Amino acid sequence: MTRCFTLLLLVSGCVTRLPWVLGSCGAERDLSAAQGAPSCGCENLRRAAAAVEPVEERTSSPADKYSRGANEEPSEARGHERDTLSQMVLISGGEFLMGTDDPGIPADGESPPRRVHLDSFYMEIQEVTSRQFESFVGATGYVTEAEKFGDSFVFEGVLSETLKNQITQAVAAAPWWLPVKGASWRHPEGPDSNITDRLDHPVLHVSWADAGAYCSWANRRLPTEAEWEYACRSGLKDRLYPWGNKLTPKGKHYANLWQGDFPNHNSGEDGYITTSPVMSFPANGFGLYDMVGNAWEWTSDWWTVHHTTDEQHNPKGPPSGSDKVKKGGSYMCHKSYCYRYRCAARSQNTPDSSASNLGFRCVSEERQ
Numbered sequence: 001m002t003r004c005f006t007l008l009l010l011v012s013g014c015v016t017r018l019p020w021v022l023g024s025c026g027a028e029r030d031l032s033a034a035q036g037a038p039s040c041g042c043e044n045l046r047r048a049a050a051a052v053e054p055v056e057e058r059t060s061s062p063a064d065k066y067s068r069g070a071n072e073e074p075s076e077a078r079g080h081e082r083d084t085l086s087q088m089v090l091i092s093g094g095e096f097l098m099g100t101d102d103p104g105i106p107a108d109g110e111s112p113p114r115r116v117h118l119d120s121f122y123m124e125i126q127e128v129t130s131r132q133f134e135s136f137v138g139a140t141g142y143v144t145e146a147e148k149f150g151d152s153f154v155f156e157g158v159l160s161e162t163l164k165n166q167i168t169q170a171v172a173a174a175p176w177w178l179p180v181k182g183a184s185w186r187h188p189e190g191p192d193s194n195i196t197d198r199l200d201h202p203v204l205h206v207s208w209a210d211a212g213a214y215c216s217w218a219n220r221r222l223p224t225e226a227e228w229e230y231a232c233r234s235g236l237k238d239r240l241y242p243w244g245n246k247l248t249p250k251g252k253h254y255a256n257l258w259q260g261d262f263p264n265h266n267s268g269e270d271g272y273i274t275t276s277p278v279m280s281f282p283a284n285g286f287g288l289y290d291m292v293g294n295a296w297e298w299t300s301d302w303w304t305v306h307h308t309t310d311e312q313h314n315p316k317g318p319p320s321g322s323d324k325v326k327k328g329g330s331y332m333c334h335k336s337y338c339y340r341y342r343c344a345a346r347s348q349n350t351p352d353s354s355a356s357n358l359g360f361r362c363v364s365e366e367r368q
């Protein structure tokens, strides 16, 4: 069985797609592709393995201190985490310009802008939480792909010192990602961690199939990229973020992102070093929380960076591919490395990937 992870790396000002190949993929290693630091043209990068190096040689030091900062006044919705399915809001159909003519990361295929028409749909107002996923697993006995494979990717900054000392390899070019045995949605930082005190945080370490299985169980589905982006924009035209163009209007944080120097120091100015409880930040104009930041969110689309400029109705992306589109960025995103907490921004992972910053939410055609 092949299981390949895709990581992102900023090299010489260019975001490089850095795949990590594990297990039986090891024979497919192609270090020349992984180690090359291309100028932009990143869309041409091949899938290949990253070199690994001893942990001792890595120089990054993790951010591991929690710091409460802004947002002293929590959202009214906070604390309303549910042990059932998420509330949904109607996203009234309409047309919008998907993508942008001013891409923050051109290699990601953010351009060109294209006119898209969408039918109405309902969207969960929050990322699916660990509590909700636990209900699903309790009802179905579902086993996630990370649990089957026996490992998942964890950001070094959230690992315990004990566990870090046991790991002997890391991705050479992106040493902040470590493959951790036993990491899963129940144990986000490995076997010595649990979710007891954060059941209202987004569920992590779920693959694309895992996310789809949850949505199907809920009689829902993953959003298309177009639906997700339309919902993110919440009726605003040509804006970077769900709330406008300023990242922190009047000094207030509107999303759980990274402040400080990635990957070595996260100041936690927004109140959270890692994930936050869902709905800790203000909703957008459609009543949707955490559309950018907190956890990345899977969409149903296959990945491509080539888009038609023809008007489209309810586009569903390419018919096939190797990676799936994810949207919104995460608590790990900083402008210097991952300027992807914009509605037009996008990234991708192989469908069987899972990591400590990737989750999802569901949509439906029907009110439920």
Ligand SMILES: [Ca+2]
Residues within 6 Å of the ligand: 256, 257, 258, 259, 268, 269, 270, 271, 272, 273, 274, 331
């Ligand atoms: Ca944060």
Ligand SMILES: [Ca+2]
Residues within 6 Å of the ligand: 127, 290, 291, 292, 293, 294, 295, 296, 297, 328, 329
């Ligand atoms: Ca999110």
